Amino acid sequence: MSLFSLRFLKNLVPCYLLVLLVIAPAAMAQPKSTKVTVMPAITDIDRYSVRMLTLALAHASTRYDIVPDADGGQRTQGRYIEDLRTGRIDVMWAASDASIEEQVLPVRIPLLKGLLGHRIFLIHKNSQSKFDAVNTLDDLKKLKLGQGATWADTKILESNGLTVVKTQKYENLFYMLDGGRFDAFPRGVQEPWGEVNKIPGLELAIEKRLMLVYKMPFYLFVSPDNPALARDIEKGLNAMIADGTFDHEFLNDPSIKKVIELADLKNRKVFYLDNPALPKGTPVDRAELWLDINSL
Template sequence: MFSKSVIINTILMFFLWCAAAVQAQAPTKISSMPIVSDLDRYAVELLKLVFEHTDGKYRLEPQTGEQRTQGRVIEDIKNGVTQIMWAATDPTLETELTPIRIPILKGFLGHRIFLIRKGDQAKFDRVRTLEDLKQLKLGQGTTWADTKIMKANGLNIVTTQKFAGLMYMLDGGRFDAFPRGVQEPWSEVNFAPGLELEVEKRIMLVYKMPMYFFTSKANTTIAKDIELGLNRAIADGSFDKVFFNDPAIRAALEKADIKNRLIFHLDNPTLSKETPIDRPELWLDVEKL
């Protein structure tokens, strides 16, 4: 016969073992940037899908509050306040943080259509070649990554520091067109009262501009698991379902009427050598839309 103390100790050990097992199986909380835009909402939805494909190891909890500057978010990642962020990549960012090199927007950021002045569509209807387009002036922000890409491809670029300044410069005739991401010009066309702008109807610039998830250099396990989850979601088709069913992306593709546009493919000399350009399934193929 076992003594009462042995039985009690055995029961206590059993409950302690159960508690440890539950704790061991509890998903790790992952903090991300707050949701303040359609892009943030999409990124969070994609992350939830990714974590579903990593055997329930993680639980996503986006931060609350207002939008932070990219510099602030980078510091939060480095200090462990936030575990994951998303941003268009550049060489500096890739040295500071760990990029998961799967473009979460399928390169969507690198698809540009123009804001133009009302009544100027005929000017763009006459464009047939890239050389024709080089005769026109395009407006860009001085420090934007797109500016370097367009200049490297020989386009005629006029720059200024402030976004609002570009809108007024376009309206005032300082340049002919303002290239914007496919999802952007529809809301920007009415940027301010009195501006006479419209969305150009037949030209699109396309270049590789990946947006990645980023983690800290110390979070190698999380980075590997996110990459694994992304690849699993790509393989089973659920990644594309999230992308093409996103309301903002779907609306932008429909409004842009890409299949009827003249497309100019540009090189992006700022890309890292590790960019997965040899994986066509990771990129939006405008020829198949």
């Protein structure tokens, strides 16, 4: 080997070692991600929930990768709870009650600021005159309302003296309403706009003047075996509340913004209902977590 080659190698080795010293720690510093399997994002609420979860976990020191459930499809709430309890998924979202909170771990920040507890009705398109005659809660008690058998709302409506017709399957409610099995299908104000024409051939409409209001927190839920994830989500959501990101995302979400405008909340006749199923841990004293209609 020539003298030039020996000198070249002698100079190259320190440079190579320097590159290793720079690159190796950087590679080692990359945190390993933790996969978080969530419900599939099918509805606008699903997509909003995934976005809020993603923004919340961006505040965590742990790197999380959010992955939708590979099976996809829409299952019953009871099935999702079981999937969460058994570790098949890591995060779900739903309206809360004591029964759910006994089974899985809630992150007690209402994602929808209680908007889901503002309920307007899907009705048959020829039934508006029936609701125009409703002026008191007693008037409303004469009508039948349709709900899912396991939904938290069902217990609330029944405990306030309202008549509820129940079924296990969500899709059945639209056919039952169209067929006159009950008079109205109470929905969160953001829900009926995408549902009224969901099934071709059904003659449904959105009722124009009434609204039920009750405390209905809509939470992210985590497996009881993963409290660290729950803490990271809660910490992130509280950070978003503190810096204004939470309200900005809520009020500017296209689906929420649209329905606040469409529902005409301020001009509806409101019936306030008690929620006896409201868990004791519900943060009712944190006014910043709940929607104030008068501020819209």
